[in-house]
Amino acid sequence: MTSLIEFDNYNLHFHTSDKFKTFLFHINFINEYDFKRLSVREAMLRLLFLNNKKYKTSLDISKKCEDLYDPYFYFEQYRMGKYVFSNIFIKFIDPKYVNVDDYFESIIEYYFDVIFNPNFSEESLLFVKNSITSDLYSILDDPGRSSLLDFYSCLDKNDPRGVSLLGTIEDVNSITLDDIKSEYEKFINESILEVSLVTDKYNKDYIDIINKYSKFNKNKKEKINPYRDTLNVNKEFVKEKDYSQSTLIMLYNFNDLTEKEKNITTLLFSEILGGYSVNAILNTKLREENSICYGVNSNYEKYDNSLRIFTSVSINNIDKAIELIKSTVNGFKSITEDDMNNAVKRLILSLKSSDNNIFSFAGEKLFTDLGIIYDSKKKEECLKDITIDEVISILDKLEYNSCYILKGVKNEEN
Amino acid sequence: MKKINFININETVFHEELPSGLNVYIYPSDKSSLYDMKLIVHVGSRDNTFYLDGKEIHIPNGVAHFLEHLTFNTKDGKVEDYYSSKGAYVNASTNFDNTTYTVRCNDSFLDNLIYLLNFVTEPYYTKELVENERGIILEEILTHMNMVDEKFYYKFCDNVFVNDSNKYQVGGIDTDVKSISLDDIVNTYDCFYKKNNMDLVLTGNIDVEDTINKLIEWDKKENNEDIKRIISDESDSVNKESETYTDLVSSKRMMLGYKLSRESIDLTNIEFDIYSSVLSDLMFGETSDIRLFCEKEDLFNDYIDSFFIDGFKHKVLTLEFESEDLDKAYDFISKYIKEFKINEDDFKRKIKVLKSHLITSFEDPKNVGGMLSRHLVKYNRIINDYYDIFDSLNIDKINELLDLYRNSSSSYIKLLPMK
Numbered sequence: 001m002t003s004l005i006e007f008d009n010y011n012l013h014f015h016t017s018d019k020f021k022t023f024l025f026h027i028n029f030i031n032e033y034d035f036k037r038l039s040v041r042e043a044m045l046r047l048l049f050l051n052n053k054k055y056k057t058s059l060d061i062s063k064k065c066e067d068l069y070d071p072y073f074y075f076e077q078y079r080m081g082k083y084v085f086s087n088i089f090i091k092f093i094d095p096k097y098v099n100v101d102d103y104f105e106s107i108i109e110y111y112f113d114v115i116f117n118p119n120f121s122e123e124s125l126l127f128v129k130n131s132i133t134s135d136l137y138s139i140l141d142d143p144g145r146s147s148l149l150d151f152y153s154c155l156d157k158n159d160p161r162g163v164s165l166l167g168t169i170e171d172v173n174s175i176t177l178d179d180i181k182s183e184y185e186k187f188i189n190e191s192i193l194e195v196s197l198v199t200d201k202y203n204k205d206y207i208d209i210i211n212k213y214s215k216f217n218k219n220k221k222e223k224i225n226p227y228r229d230t231l232n233v234n235k236e237f238v239k240e241k242d243y244s245q246s247t248l249i250m251l252y253n254f255n256d257l258t259e260k261e262k263n264i265t266t267l268l269f270s271e272i273l274g275g276y277s278v279n280a281i282l283n284t285k286l287r288e289e290n291s292i293c294y295g296v297n298s299n300y301e302k303y304d305n306s307l308r309i310f311t312s313v314s315i316n317n318i319d320k321a322i323e324l325i326k327s328t329v330n331g332f333k334s335i336t337e338d339d340m341n342n343a344v345k346r347l348i349l350s351l352k353s354s355d356n357n358i359f360s361f362a363g364e365k366l367f368t369d370l371g372i373i374y375d376s377k378k379k380e381e382c383l384k385d386i387t388i389d390e391v392i393s394i395l396d397k398l399e400y401n402s403c404y405i406l407k408g409v410k411n412e413e414n
Numbered sequence: 415m416k417k418i419n420f421i422n423i424n425e426t427v428f429h430e431e432l433p434s435g436l437n438v439y440i441y442p443s444d445k446s447s448l449y450d451m452k453l454i455v456h457v458g459s460r461d462n463t464f465y466l467d468g469k470e471i472h473i474p475n476g477v478a479h480f481l482e483h484l485t486f487n488t489k490d491g492k493v494e495d496y497y498s499s500k501g502a503y504v505n506a507s508t509n510f511d512n513t514t515y516t517v518r519c520n521d522s523f524l525d526n527l528i529y530l531l532n533f534v535t536e537p538y539y540t541k542e543l544v545e546n547e548r549g550i551i552l553e554e555i556l557t558h559m560n561m562v563d564e565k566f567y568y569k570f571c572d573n574v575f576v577n578d579s580n581k582y583q584v585g586g587i588d589t590d591v592k593s594i595s596l597d598d599i600v601n602t603y604d605c606f607y608k609k610n611n612m613d614l615v616l617t618g619n620i621d622v623e624d625t626i627n628k629l630i631e632w633d634k635k636e637n638n639e640d641i642k643r644i645i646s647d648e649s650d651s652v653n654k655e656s657e658t659y660t661d662l663v664s665s666k667r668m669m670l671g672y673k674l675s676r677e678s679i680d681l682t683n684i685e686f687d688i689y690s691s692v693l694s695d696l697m698f699g700e701t702s703d704i705r706l707f708c709e710k711e712d713l714f715n716d717y718i719d720s721f722f723i724d725g726f727k728h729k730v731l732t733l734e735f736e737s738e739d740l741d742k743a744y745d746f747i748s749k750y751i752k753e754f755k756i757n758e759d760d761f762k763r764k765i766k767v768l769k770s771h772l773i774t775s776f777e778d779p780k781n782v783g784g785m786l787s788r789h790l791v792k793y794n795r796i797i798n799d800y801y802d803i804f805d806s807l808n809i810d811k812i813n814e815l816l817d818l819y820r821n822s823s824s825s826y827i828k829l830l831p832m833k
Contacts, residue, residue, distance in 0.1 A: 021776060022777060050709060058706065066767050070771065098770070123709070130715045131716040131717075137665050140664060242662060243560045278492070291549030294551075294557055345498070349448075352520050355448065356779060358777070
């Protein structure tokens with residue numbers, strides 16, 4: 001069962017399934033991407049779980065959580081093109097397994113108690129700033145993740161992929177308590193709200209309980225269009241670091257994709273080219289036939305209209321890797337029906353792999369309701385009907401952008 | 415065929431031991447549109463010394479992992495090509511104590527299952543295949559050598575364990591991989607890839623009887639000797655009490671561990687692990703006082719991460735943290751552990767949480783497959799009596815374990831940013 005219930009300030013996406021042993025309730029707070037707000041929003045969200053007017057310390061919040069049979073209660077942030085989604089979720093055991101009256105209501109009440117009663121303090125802010133800085137350093141210390149950030153920031157200083165969703169260390173260091181309070185007000189009152197609930201059966205009481213505790217009264221509803229374009233600079237960026245292995249990133253832009261191409265055809269194109277399968281054609285060329293890498297993958301960055309190819313190789317194989325990647329992409333038209341059919345089967349399998357995951361289930365329902373994606377059934381039908389000519393024609397809409405080489409100069413024998 | 419019922423939570427796993435000694439476990443679920451198969455071979459990176467045909471064999475580190483890569487070749491071509499044509503997913507992973515081959519599909523279940531069993535149990539290894547794969551594996555090793563966190567972890571293991579082969583990198587290092595020969599591969603295969611050293615775990619919308627009949631038809635009785643591993647003696651003391659080194663990191667970090675022998679307390683392996691996990695959660699988890707300290711005082715950059723490292727006979731309670739003053743942080747933690755007292759209400763609440771998590775762990779059938787696999791690797795049986803074990807946990811025993819950990823041999827390693 002599926003319901004989209006529209007309220008003045010938010011939409012409630014209420015879906016049911018008998019597959020799960022848990023329920024999931026979450027609110028996506030959606031905002032346009034603004035790099036100036038990244039660090040302060042991350043800090044504000046972490047602080048929500050540390051101090052509260054009702055639960056004095058983070059220990060009290062956690063102990064209450066354990067008393068409620070330890071639901072999984074936290075937040076995650078992710079970017080979709082021009083928007084950042086801040087998803088505060090609570091996944092809890094199906095009430096039928098616990099002998100507690102009004103368990104569902106206790107969970108919802110607890111959720112909103114944490115969101116609506118923050119008690120931001122200087123000392124907790126200092127801890128959160130240190131903690132975010134520590135996470136940022138972990139990203140910067142990771143060759144793969146840091147090279148991606150570096151590449152996109154070299155490409156275009158305004159490209160959101162060039163900055164972590166945690167922001168920058170400089171931004172984190174400059175956050176004040178007033179910034180946190182101001183961000184909280186903006187976040188609660190100005191975000192576009194999409195509320196989701198997944199349970200085993202429809203029950204109107206659940207909707208009434210959510211309405212009872214949610215106090216959103218200023219938010220505006222808005223249809224979102226996440227797509228953005230990537231700047232084409234046509235450059236090669238070369239850097240060096242004291243690593244044992246070199247990183248190679250190649251970027252292509254897409255032009256004028258239709259709706260079907262955005263949702264299906266390009267996904268299949270990327271899967272054939274560089275999906276996570278030994279049979280993907282880039283893998284065949286670089287790993288199986290030439291043994292110059294352990295893995296090479298292409299990622300379709302749907303909402304940024306681009307395709308990214310990523311691999312790690314020894315320093316003396318960089319030129320060979322670039323040549324092989326370019327020739328494989330340019331030679332895409334020679335793919336066979338088998339290449340395509342096998343990739344279709346892989347994609348359908350991966351659609352079904354998410355069936356028993358309540359987060360994937362809820363996410364798919366939400367984004368289908370928002371008109372951003374096709375649902376699994378429609379995806380599967382389109383994949384089964386697609387022709388090889390349609391997939392090959394994507395090559396005509398693909399334009400080479402830039403290349404990034406991070407040379408690992410640690411080992412002379414490389 | 416036997417039924418293994420999970421006490422108090424209304425879940426059942428079916429078990430059949432085939433004539434060859436291969437154990438099959440099936441968790442049928444009509445809620446799943448996917449079939450998931452795991453063939454577990456009880457060999458891992460720590461098995462670098464063993465007896466074969468009466469002879470003592472020593473192999474370089476990383477052979478189990480190399481062998482896993484090679485197993486994807488058959489006389490008729492590559493395993494991935496077969497599964498690709500069936501729309502199925504195939505992969506494998508090697509760990510310290512097991513190599514697991516996984517196949518996932520949404521149809522042709524029995525065909526895919528039989529193919530899995532065949533490609534793992536019918537060896538095909540040549541010198542040419544070994545050389546082709548060596549280049550790929552060397553690139554994989556180089557990727558790992560770039561990872562600061564992994565280097566940190568293995569350096570720590572080297573300081574904690576003296577002879578225990580759990581301290582070596584799963585894939586080996588580059589010199590290991592360069593030295594692995596076809597004989598090493600074949601010897602490891604011949605010793606460990608026996609059906610009575612394997613478990614098969616299947617989940618999905620499976621017809622249990624039909625599947626068992628098909629497997630019995632496929633199976634052939636074998637006369638397999640028991641595996642004779644050679645496990646070096648391991649001291650209860652750490653190898654090195656402290657070390658400091660530098661690497662490409664931005665902040666100062668420490669890993670600190672307390673090494674305890676499983677034989678030092680009268681508990682089964684599963685009880686030892688559950689008590690250890692509850693203890694670690696009480697001391698460093700989300701409801702621990704030390705978390706509040708981390709938030710309020712400026713000594714730690716973030717929360718303290720706690721986890722366990724398992725040796726053959728030892729368990730190491732391990733803490734990882736960042737601080738600008740590692741010596742002060744170390745002194746604080748040592749004092750905290752020495753003075754820690756277990757609160758009975760907190761202990762009871764943790765048991766309630768364990769029971770609730772047990773129910774929800776059956777939500778996704780493919781995750782159930784992962785859970786059952788872990789039981790078989792660590793304990794050689796399906797743990798269907800978790801509920802009874804949870805009910806038997808008592809505060810005296812956990813206090814005894816706490817005393818043992820805090821008085822055990824310890825080691826720390828400091829990682830400082832390179833100038």
